[in-house]
Amino acid sequence: MTDALVVRDLTIRFGGLVAVDSISFAVAPGETFGVIGPNGAGKTTLLNAISGLLRLHAGTVEVEGRPVHGKRPDQLARLGVGRSFQAAEVFNDFVVTDYLSLGRLAQQRASVLAAALRFPSVRRADRADTRAARDLLARFDLEAIAGERLKELPYGLRKLVDLLRAWFGRPRQLLLDEPTSGTAVADRQLLRQILDEVRADGVSIVVVDHDVQFVSDRCDRLLVMNFGTELATGDPAEVLDRADVRAAYVGLEAG
Numbered sequence: 001m002t003d004a005l006v007v008r009d010l011t012i013r014f015g016g017l018v019a020v021d022s023i024s025f026a027v028a029p030g031e032t033f034g035v036i037g038p039n040g041a042g043k044t045t046l047l048n049a050i051s052g053l054l055r056l057h058a059g060t061v062e063v064e065g066r067p068v069h070g071k072r073p074d075q076l077a078r079l080g081v082g083r084s085f086q087a088a089e090v091f092n093d094f095v096v097t098d099y100l101s102l103g104r105l106a107q108q109r110a111s112v113l114a115a116a117l118r119f120p121s122v123r124r125a126d127r128a129d130t131r132a133a134r135d136l137l138a139r140f141d142l143e144a145i146a147g148e149r150l151k152e153l154p155y156g157l158r159k160l161v162d163l164l165r166a167w168f169g170r171p172r173q174l175l176l177d178e179p180t181s182g183t184a185v186a187d188r189q190l191l192r193q194i195l196d197e198v199r200a201d202g203v204s205i206v207v208v209d210h211d212v213q214f215v216s217d218r219c220d221r222l223l224v225m226n227f228g229t230e231l232a233t234g235d236p237a238e239v240l241d242r243a244d245v246r247a248a249y250v251g252l253e254a255g
């Protein structure tokens, strides 16, 4: 079976700093692949590079056997690669259902995202998308927020809505950066629920998070990064049991 995502020898430098140093891994279809590592390890940079936000200094990225390095984020979206963002302020005035629909529109037309920001009229999603967006919210008992503006929602909920926006775009690969950060306990429960459904949908997930417990619970395999390099890759329990992995973490709890 063709891998969903293959990263080979990916390297990103910022001046003299090698933020990502020749990282390689492959994600199988439907697999949830976690990336952990201390602050500054290069996790976000790796995700940004895969999703086309950064130019690679070396290496390749393939999605379902097709080279995608050098492609823009909107091109990647149309190839099935979705990602969540930290709640972006420019979308704060969006109503939740319109914001979800943006996930689907952006996948269809590259210009929509830009247009949506410039022309308020574009913000009105079409009715079918709005209905589907409401249905998606209802699956998680979130109908009540369908008509709310993003800025009216607590931060954690806004992040969950952004995850739903990414999923609404029908990705085959989904890249998530720190989904648990800033989320309350109740949001965590909802986050698990949403990710369960995304996974059951057969979507391959790459998830970066600082919550080692959360990531190891959810992931089929883990990549541990440290100073841009690969420290270990493999079964979460085995990887977390390694002395060098433990040493890389200050505050990684035993067990």
Ligand SMILES: Nc1ncnc2c1ncn2[C@@H]1O[C@H](COP(=O)(O)OP(=O)(O)O)[C@@H](O)[C@H]1O
Binding pocket: 014, 017, 019, 037, 038, 039, 040, 041, 042, 043, 044, 045, 046
């Ligand atoms: N745009 C940038 N310019 C310069 N250095 C950066 C930039 N983004 C990240 N870095 C540096 O690259 C390293 C990796 O950062 P990052 O990928 O954000 O780590 P993580 O997400 O694992 O905490 C850090 O040393 C960080 O300071």
Ligand SMILES: [Mg+2]
Binding pocket: 043, 044, 045
């Ligand atoms: Mg980060």
